[in-house]
Amino acid sequence: MPNDSELDTKSAERIPAKRVLGLAVPALGVLAAEPLYVLVDTAVVGHLGALPLAGLAVAGVVLAQVSTQLTFLSYGTTSRTARLHGAGRRAEAVREGVQATWLAVLVGLVLLVVGQLLAGPIARVLTGSDEIAAAAVSWLRIALFGAPLILITMAGNGWMRGVQEATRPLRYVLAGNGISAVLCPVLVYVADWGLEGSAIANVVAQVISAGMFVAALVRERVSLRPDFGVMKAQLGLGRDLVLRSLAFQACFVSAAAVAARTSAEAVGAHQVVLQLWTFLSLVLDSLAIAAQSLVGAALGAGAARRAKGVAGQITGYGLVFGCLLGVVFAGLAGPLPHAFTTDPGVLGEIPHAWWFFVALQPIAGVVFALDGVLLGAGDAAYLRTATLLSAAIGFLPLVWASLAFGWGLIGIWSGLSAFMLLRLASLLYRWRRGNWAVTGAVRPG
Incomplete structure (x- = not known):
């Protein structure tokens, strides 16, 4: 049953x-x-x-x-x-x-x-x-x-x-x-x-x-x-989102620090690929913002089925867009890096990060969409915990191990991949359970 x-x-x-x-x-x-x-x-x-x-x-x-x-x-x-x-x-x-x-x-x-x-x-x-x-x-x-x-x-x-x-x-x-x-x-x-x-x-x-x-x-x-009562409630939600942001910052600052300690060529290559990652994140995050607005409105109206429908629909869009971006940037692997640098050493390092970046686009499409769904539902506490654990278990150990063992950009982007995969697993688990879809004009604390 x-x-x-x-x-x-x-x-x-x-x-x-x-x-x-x-x-x-x-x-x-x-x-x-x-x-x-x-x-x-x-x-x-x-x-x-x-x-x-x-x-x-x-x-x-x-x-x-x-x-x-x-x-x-x-x-x-x-x-x-x-x-x-x-x-x-x-x-x-x-x-x-x-x-x-x-x-x-x-x-x-x-x-x-x-x-x-x-x-x-x-x-x-x-x-x-x-x-x-x-x-x-x-x-x-x-x-x-x-x-x-x-x-x-x-x-x-x-x-x-x-x-x-x-x-x-x-x-x-x-x-x-x-x-x-x-x-x-x-x-x-x-x-x-x-x-x-x-x-x-x-x-x-x-x-x-x-x-x-x-x-x-x-x-x-x-x-x-x-109204200081409302502001206090907003700060409660803000606390979870700030901690989530700090987890992201710890990851990316650590990655930059390890790349800088690897070689000048490695940090240059990491910067090029990371800026492309950041740009594509904006593209995918626009879907997350749509999910926030639509899911929140559906739950406020008491329409949990509609909220779940929007969640599945936008997650599907995120997967499709992520796959398309992966295909496009796989095709640009040869010419695009030359638009950013002519240094042979940097160009030689870029492939060590590039193919991780390409392979992660479909995963990022789903992760960003589900982030938007859970943010729209006000499920910030779960997002905070999932992000902190993903950073602590996935990203940071591999990033710092890459410094200790000389893995370079392969180690750094393996850490980012582990981080994204753990986030994907945690978000899919929460989405499929459906208990994020709490209805009402105000989400119960």
Whole structure:
């Protein structure tokens, strides 16, 4: 006799593919906007010379941790907002966005103050060079004023995705980054502000985007008063997502450190393949964002079968897209690396990572899709534990063993493969059991 979960899975409802793409494609635009702006910024500063470029590289890594570690302001807000939206409680859903925005302001101000105090010591630790550290600090002290604004934009993306408005966030982010991309060379070269001009342009982008998200909240005509009870609940979900992000950071920082201790050629090859991995992650993560919004809304409406149908449907899309990407990049194995480097040593090392990267694309497609499903269901505690265990059991032992035994990039990417396979197994187990599909406008704690 089949159990209720099996019956729900067999009779799960599907939704039109057009609706999934209507959320995923604009989300991809938002995800890609920031990396594309960083490329423009890097190209502009790169013409100032090696020292300003090195300073931007170091300072950019530090500032990027703000968005990397605080993704709960977007992903967590989407989960909570989507449930309320699915339950037909739009005003309450938008108020989640209000509280996430207040939280962004409070956390952002703390980061601004702490960042100003620690900018110098952090830059010196990362660089080991007083000249590069000075350049990094000159950029970072200005750019940090954008930290609260970055977080406001993340919160804005979160609540708008939750109420299934995909195009407005894209317009807001493109407006800020587009104007800033034009302004950056003007401030750097014409105004002759150099590296500091780049930082000012960066803050201008955040002011424009964050201002548009705040104006959108005001137009919703809901209460803008802070509610510390709601903020506390959001922080509870945020704690699990921050710990999950830390697991990712531990893995990738360890991989970079081991590659750097292997050889200059190995770290160069690792950087090329890792950047391609990161870019394709954005493509696949857009499906995960669609899954968050649709699954959360279905569960908020009490439609567990629909949520399970969306989960299976988007997981299938992720597998298909992952397979296609694997085929495409297998075909590009010969010519594409030459677009990044002409160094024979680096080109000789790239194949040691390339074929792992290619083979992992179908796995990544499923993993990212199921990540989005469980995030949409608010199942962050399970994701936290599964990611931490996958990192501790799979990635880190193989990565550090590759340093001890001289396995090089093969060892590093074997570690990444083990990490992804363990995540895949844990996510498939959770998905098939079906107990993540807890209905209600608010997921029980």
